[in-house]
Amino acid sequence: MDLRRRGTALGPRLRDRVAYAVRPGWARSVMIRRVASGVLVAVAVVVEVGGQRATTDAPVLVAAHDLLPGQAITGTDLRELRFPVELVPDGALRLRADGEAHTVTGPVRTGEVVTESRLLSPRLPMQLTGRADARLVPIRLADDTVASLLRAGDVVDVLNAQAQILAGGAIVALVPTTAAATPTRNTTTPPILLAMTESAAHRVAGAGLDAALAVVLH
CATH class of the missing domain: 1.20.5 (Single alpha-helices involved in coiled-coils or other helix-helix interfaces)
Structure with a gap:
């Protein structure tokens, strides 16, 4: 119990x-x-x-394939990619219209971001020289084979036949592909474009009317 x-x-x-x-x-x-x-x-x-x-991502235009100096850009030469904003270079193209019909100043590799400094534009002389009064001047060289040695961005002095310096520290803006190939002496090649100050541009343009000019690379 x-x-x-x-x-x-x-x-x-x-x-x-x-x-x-x-x-x-x-x-x-x-x-x-x-x-x-x-x-x-x-x-x-x-x-x-x-x-x-x-x-934080932004659309930018890159080269759809290798672009050559002197080449005029068409719609098929560019394609859009997105990059982090902090990696987008200054002057990068955002719209196809900003690049079409412009001429490439230097070689651009496939996938490389296309910037304003790679294209001929009114802003290019200032971008190359850092001077607001800079101008672009086309010149023909006394020795066409020298053109094959030049690349966009090279710094040169321009001389006349009397070895007088017409422009010091000019910047090569454009070397057409036909000139950059391997021309033979005394063949006709397109002129090269140089960026320089306004006063120097006037001297070089005037001298180039009568005779071909020479350049000395820095």
Whole structure:
């Protein structure tokens, strides 16, 4: 009799059984809410990162294939890619209309970002020389084979037949592909374009009317 009473006293009561039965569901509910909160936080982070990426990327135009000096750009020569804003160079082309019908001043490799400094434009002389009064002057060289040695960006001095310096520190802006190939002596080749100050440009242009000129590379 005492054992039965002791077992009854030690056995779980009804309310304990009810509480035990209810508790697992409450624990699961808490766990579900925590998991849901974690998922929402993760989704918010992904959306935020994606939004930042979308706002920090910018469309730019790159060369669809190798472009050569003197080549006039058409719509098929450029294609659009997206770059992080901090990696986009100054003067990068954003619209196809900004590049079409312009002439390439130097070789541009496939996938390279096309910038204004690679194209003939009214801004090119200032970009090359850093002077607002800079001008572009076409000249023909006394020795056509020298043109094959020149590349866009080279610094040269321009001399006349009397070895007088007409322009010092001129910048080569454009060497046409036919001139940059391997011409033979005394063959007719397109002129090269040099960027220089306004006063020097006038001297060089005037001297070039009567005779071919020579250049000395720095």
